[in-house]
Amino acid sequence: MYETLTAAQMRAIEAEAIEAGSVTGLTLMERAGQGVVDAIRARWPDRAAAPGRALVLAGPGNNGGDGFVIARLLKTAGWQVDLFLFGSPEKLPPDAKANAQRWSELGETHDLEQALERGLDVARYELAIDALFGTGLTRPVALPLPDLSDGPAVVAVDIPTGLCADSGRRIGQGALMRADLTVTFHARKLGHVLAEGPAACGALVVHDIGLPSGGGETGLVTPDPRAFQKHQGHKYGHGHALVLSGPATRTGAARLAARAALRVGAGLVTLGAPRDAMAECAAQLTAIMLRDVEDGAALTEMLGDDRLNALALGPGLGPDRARDLAIAALEARRATVLDADALTAFADDPDALFAQLHPACVLTPHGGEFARLFPDLADRLSAPAERGPAYSKLDATREAAARAGCTVLYKGMDTVIASQTGAARIHCAAYDRAAPWLATAGAGDVLTGLIAGLLARGLFPLTAASQAAWLHVEAARRFGPGLIAEDLPETLPAVLRAQGA
Ligand SMILES: NC(=O)C1=CN([C@@H]2O[C@H](COP(=O)(O)OP(=O)(O)OC[C@H]3O[C@@H](n4cnc5c(N)ncnc54)[C@H](OP(=O)(O)O)[C@@H]3O)[C@@H](O)[C@H]2O)[C@@H](O)CC1
Ligand SMILES: [K+]
16 A cells, blocks of 8 residues: 655654654755656656756745756756746755755746746746645745646646645645646655646656655555455355345446446345336346345345345435435444435435444445535535645545544545544545546446445455445456446456456
8 A cells, every 4th residue: 555645744754864864854855856857857758868948946945945956957967947936045944045056056046926027938948847835835826827738848846836735625726837747755645646636746756765664644545455365165155245226217226236246256146126126127137136125124124134244225226215224224233335325315414324324334425425414524625725734535534434433435536435433545546547437327336336245255344445446446447448337347357367366
């Protein structure tokens, strides 16, 4: 699992290494600047081989200090470099000031605000370095920054200026410098993987500057093959998932979920459908079993069979059936995934749901469902972020999980999974995990089924939800263009095989 850091955690790691005497701030800054120049060379070898004009925008802190290092290294490599500083050279912190001094032996330091007033002609540059603000950004950037979108290749040092490193949100209505390439140091920050981060960063490179690992608390989900491997044994040894279906003509969502649960390795999967939907479901199912579950009372009776060890309900149920079944399901205290209508059904009284949830449950809301159950958290998340560190999707999901008393998987390109104990993971479907074809009808139902299947196999809720999120995206990436929800369970065998399952 890759760790992600907050700005404060990154500062603490850096300070500890410097205090221990293992490295100096100046060395770290040099390594950071060198890392950016190396990444530029790797990404644009043609431009690096025939260096043109480069624009370096440096800020008043150590991000600006990195900018001075980069200006020097680019100039030494043959680029014509123009450097503009926001703020005064005398007020730079010590390491940045030392690098400003070294730069002054090679080129001039122009005043950025004056240049912007006069009008900065960005079209003359092939490369622009954004070293204005990094992890130290705490308030909106009050600068009329030039639009670089049609001009030079833009490289953000550490994080695009204007983005909060802890939330990936834009601070205020201030400027946001979108980059083609972002080079960060030591580890990803939360802002690279949440909210607007991935869209603003372009490609992301993490450059090692020789700091010890550890210090972060939220990891990015990576596959755990042990979660997928199937040990020898009877089918009942791999669990029995029950997926509840909606009425006739609305059974597709539950059937998709059931198929995903079976493909991910649950020993048995049963679809529980109301009487009017039995014929429709029977015509569609083979390996998946079918039982008549008319209402909550019927479900309670059925759950007398304790081999049914994981439930999935929500997709296609309709709110009334969803509420009735959810109450019965939660009373039975089984591992249970609640999605879609099973969340919306409690929009008028979320506390009634929270009172019944227990630690073996997983809620899988998308943005709208999250707002219905946790309106105050959603409001905080959508209110403009005036200061950094801003309230993040990670903060909101953690609070939601604590309130619900169970695991919450808050869907999105930046899926956040948190348990009621505060443990959390992020699955970022961007950069080398981008899965644009996953935005398709029914994909969420498949995710519900994957979680239920892994719960049936005995995984803990946080692990089941995290690994399901990874499998879901991996299947979409493997299938690629033209993907529809039905393809996801069918692509799973190849995904699992590749993971050594
Ligand atoms: N940590 C590490 O290991 C390494 C870090 N390195 C580099 O250092 C960067 C972090 O440096 P940093 O802490 O000096 O912060 P940075 O982003 O340069 O901001 C500077 C100051 O600006 C201020 N300020 C804030 N918002 C503002 C606004 N809107 N408008 C005006 N001013 C504003 C605020 O000060 P304030 O005014 O609030 O006192 C803030 O402190 C990091 O991103 C990386 O590039 C590398 O060298 C390698 C090792
Ligand atoms: K920056």
